[in-house]
Amino acid sequence: MSIRRIEVGPRMSQAVIHGNTVYLAGQVGGPGKSVTEQTKDVLAAVDRLLKEAGTDKSKLLQAIIWLDDMKDFGEMNAVWDSWVDQANTPARATGEAKLATPEYKVEIIITAAI
Template identity: 75%
Template sequence: MTIRRIEAGPRMSQAVVHGNTVYLAGQVGTPGKSVAEQTTEVLASIDRLLALAGTDKSKLLTAQIWLDDMRDFAEMNGVWDAWVDKANTPARATGGAPLATSGHRVEIIVSAAI
């Protein structure tokens, strides 16, 4: 079975397709913006990468969401709820942890069927 890497770099690929599944790297927005703005950017990046892999958000399998501060949960969910395909919601987990780069407030990792 082949493996296709999308936007591969020296440290990681933004997406990897194996079989009928695509795995996305954690997507982040622009540091310093609000959680809602960063979430909007992240979801647009996810849409773009899923399209490059030949799929879309209606085929999401899992989502892992990391927030720098869990007090931002409702703000992030407001954007997520407007974006997610209500008929095809993924298995999802949300946790709080310091993110790798200062100023990033949300990071989202998804996998999807193709």
């Protein structure tokens, strides 16, 4: 079975397609922006990568969301809820973690079917 990589870099690819599944690297928004703005940035990147992989958010299988502070859960969810396909919501987990730099507030990892 073939493997296709999208936006390959020296450390990681932004997406990897294996069979009928696409795995996205953790996506982050503009550093220093609000949780709302970063979440919008992340979901726009998710949409773009899914499109390049030949799929869309209606085929999400799983979302893993990391927040630098769980106090931002409601703010992030407000953006997520307006974006996600309500008829095809993925399995999802959200947790708190230190992200790559303090300027990042949210990181989202997506797995989707093609």
